[in-house]
Amino acid sequence: QSVLTQPPSVSGAPGQRVTISCTGSSSNIGTSHDVHWYQQLPGTAPKYVIYGNNYRPSGVPDRFSGSKSGTSASLAITGLQAEDEADYYCQSYDTSLSASVFGGGTKLTVL
């Protein structure tokens, strides 16, 4: 069981908006530590799409955005495209474990 909780799956039609939640606690997301998000396409290494809660690295479309509030964070994808179909993971730091932690992952299906 992951320290950070994500829904196992979400889906949306092309062009729609989807959000993926990441729920933690007062020892991880609820602290000052940032949340980061990764996209993993089938058979490939993960790639970061959001860092520092809401910053997009160069090359990531502005359709991707992140937010953090309290002990939760969210990744939003607007204008859904077939190429967005992938697994998505959140990551933060847990002060009780003194370790970085990942969410369990969410499979995004584009209908």
Added chain:
Amino acid sequence: EVQLVQSGAEVKKSGESLKISCKGSGYSFNSFWIGWVRQMPGKGLEWMGIIYPGDSDTRYSPSFQGQVTISADKSTTTAYLQWTSLKASDTAMYYCARQEGGPTSTFDYWGQGTLVTVSS
């Protein structure tokens, strides 16, 4: 160009030892943390630990402390992950990745992964 190139797939038996590698290039290897991430078949990502090659400061997840050893060789700009006695449950894909500011920061560059298969 920043690159992390991992060693090839391994097939081992339970009880055997193993050391896999991750060679960094295109950046100052000594100045950035390198981490290891496990992905068991069909499962999610798990943070195992990281090392700062500059001074060999190493941090482990409690789940992996004592189970693996992370090391780095500055002279060859290579990080390592090793086991002394493999178990079938170690079968997984292992990724190395650069975690720029330490365990609180993002993994910005990833290796291609090393598949480790352990048979009982």
